[in-house]
């Protein structure tokens with residue numbers, strides 16, 4: 001890829017979502033699940049009032065196990081990344097946007113492009129076409145605090161991937 005291609009590729013939201021890795025939230029069996037590992041306890045501070053709420057909720061949820069997957073009351077929204085298709089074009093193909101010439105001068109490419117040859121499973125929803133929206137009002141306070149922590153971790157992963165991608169885009 002050329003420098004400009006690299007730049008566009010690494011600034012593309014699909015690329016960044018792929019680098020950030022899967023969300024801690026999953027759509028499974030018609031509900032939203034979120035996974036927590038006991039290691040998380042090491043990151044929490046018993047002297048912090050907010051963390052104590054998290055620790056209590058996590059210890060209760062883990063119930064002595066190494067990890068736990070909680071099923072949360074939820075509603076679903078159409079995936080904003082793929083608009084509910086479950087797939088999107090591989091960003092390495094069109095991250096910089098395609099021009100009319102790209103498509104007109106190469107009809108075989110255009111046919112393959114529109115025919116889905118370059119499609120990959122959506123990096124955001126994993127092909128599920130919808131993304132989970134947790135029904136917060138239905139959550140007990142401790143579980144809500146855990147859910148917010150997982151959301152924060154997802155945001156941190158995305159932010160970290162975005163920074164790495166920005167460096168790659170600059171050719172670092």
Ligand SMILES: [Zn+2]
Nearest residue numbers: 079082122125
């Ligand atoms: Zn999607």
